[in-house]
Amino acid sequence: DSGVTQTPKHLITATGQRVTLRCSPRSGDLSVYWYQQSLDQGLQFLIQYYNGEERAKGNILERFSAQQFPDLHSELNLSSLELGDSALYFCASSPGQYQETQYFGPGTRLLVL
Amino acid sequence: GQQLNQSPQSMFIQEGEDVSMNCTSSSIFNTWLWYKQDPGEGPVLLIALYKAGELTSNGRLTAQFGITRKDSFLNISASIPSDVGIYFCASEGDWETSGSRLTFGEGTQLTVNP
Numbered sequence: 001d002s003g004v005t006q007t008p009k010h011l012i013t014a015t016g017q018r019v020t021l022r023c024s025p026r027s028g029d030l031s032v033y034w035y036q037q038s039l040d041q042g043l044q045f046l047i048q049y050y051n052g053e054e055r056a057k058g059n060i061l062e063r064f065s066a067q068q069f070p071d072l073h074s075e076l077n078l079s080s081l082e083l084g085d086s087a088l089y090f091c092a093s094s095p096g097q098y099q100e101t102q103y104f105g106p107g108t109r110l111l112v113l
Numbered sequence: 114g115q116q117l118n119q120s121p122q123s124m125f126i127q128e129g130e131d132v133s134m135n136c137t138s139s140s141i142f143n144t145w146l147w148y149k150q151d152p153g154e155g156p157v158l159l160i161a162l163y164k165a166g167e168l169t170s171n172g173r174l175t176a177q178f179g180i181t182r183k184d185s186f187l188n189i190s191a192s193i194p195s196d197v198g199i200y201f202c203a204s205e206g207d208w209e210t211s212g213s214r215l216t217f218g219e220g221t222q223l224t225v226n227p
Contacts, residue, residue: 002155033214043156043201045214056214090155092215098205101146102215104155 003027004093004105012111018079021108025072025093031055032074033094033102034066038087049074050097081112116140119202119218126192127226134221135186136202144205145178145185146215151198159200160187192225199223 049068094100148156
């Protein structure tokens with residue numbers, strides 16, 4: 001158990017819909033990272049927040065957005081969902097913002113039908 | 114963008130055999146990490162390397178951060194059935210060019226036959 005929690009574990013929805021994935025970092029960690037894992041793209045970095053502020057951005061689609069709240073939990077919002085958005089979405093956390101070991105949560109499996 | 118080339122893609126071995134896998138890149142990285150992922154689960158950190166040339170062990174696992182900072186290997190000795198899974202290398206580059214994002218290799222699928 002990494003100490004990072006993610007909800008829900010599974011999510012099934014339809015194209016065009018909007019979903020919110022939630023992540024609680026390990027106790028004391030200030031950074032939260034979001035990754036997408038799909039069969040054809042592997043594990044891809046989406047975005048990082050540190051202490052409530054956006055720190056780094058990867059290949060995150062404009063339809064996707066994230067935020068980190070004062071209690072340090074984070075939410076990833078996915079809108080106008082497409083079939084290709086079906087993937088595993090992982091959250092990771094670390095104490096600081098750079099050269100810190102990242103610990104991953106169990107993931108949310110999203111299926112868009 | 115930065116890419117990690119991980120090999121082999123898959124390995125089928127007998128219990129008790131040693132395993133070696135590696136990652137290379139054309140870019141210099143400041144951190145090399147090795148993760149293991151079981152089906153439907155998140156990646157679990159095995160070993161973290163922060164200095165060029167660093168050699169670190171974790172039980173039957175040994176990993177090294179290449180001197181050129183462009184490669185790393187992971188060895189597993191005396192494999193057991195629970196070693197089955199997908200092993201990923203991951204790296205963190207220069208803060209100014211890539212921030213603290215991890216770049217992942219394609220993974221090595223390990224199968225251990227009892």
